[in-house]
Amino acid sequence: MHQVVEHAIYVLKCYKGARRLLRQQVRDFYKWKPPDPDVLKLNVDGAVFEEMGRAGIGAILRHSSGRVLMAVISLEDVVAEPIQVELLALLRGLQFCVSLGIEKIQVESDCSLAIEALHQGNIDISKFGGIYFEIKELASHFGDCMFRYVYRETNEVAHYLAKYARNVGRINMWWDCIPNFLSQTLWFDLYL
Known part of the structure; x- marks a missing residue:
């Protein structure tokens, strides 16, 4: 009986250790990675608010140290599909950055369809070809x-x-700082 209890405690400790290690590995894999020192990173995303008939755009520009240079939220008028919102996020993010004189920029989105289409180059025949064209045009300014x-x-x-973005009138921007509601998420990005 004593050996069974000791073995059960040992197995439980091994399980907890493996689970902790697995969680850390997953966190490391999915963690925001800073860009190279001579590159700025722009992360963008979109959200659809069906009940409002509107969409939200979020963009954040960061330095390789993780320091926030700019954060933007924008409330957009009615959009047809989620992919359109993601494309608008890419477009708006670039629009906010183009006048800043940035030489090298890395733009990240969690919309694989939009990123694949930009890489493939056959964007002029798609349903949202106009938005793709504007994104490519803005990208050429960097x-x-x-x-x-x-x-x-x-x-x-x-x-x-x-x-x-559902909480703003149209556009809110922060320069060299972040809104309070974002501080914990940004901290997790940088330190966990």
Whole structure:
């Protein structure tokens, strides 16, 4: 009986240790990664508010140290489909950044369809070809503009910004600071 209890306690400790390790590995895998020192990273996301007939856009521009240079939320008029919202997020994010004189920018979105379409280049025949064309046109104003798909967990800060857009009149921007509702999510991005 004593050996069975000791063995059960040992198995439980092993299980808890493995679970803790697994959680840390998952967190490390899905964690926001800073860009190279000479690159700025723009994370964007969109959210649909069906009950309002509107959509929210969130964008955050960060330095390789993780320091926030700009955070933006925008409430958009009616949109037809979720992919359109994600494309608008990419477009608005670039629009907010284009006048800043950024040489190298890495743009991340958790919408694989939008990122794949931008990489494939056959965007002019799609339903939202006009938006794709505007995104590509804006991207050409940067010395180097890279588009990258990331998992939702890696894009949480932009996601929270987009969701919060339902609380604004049109556009809210923060320069070199962040809104209070975002501080915990940003902290998790940087330190966990």
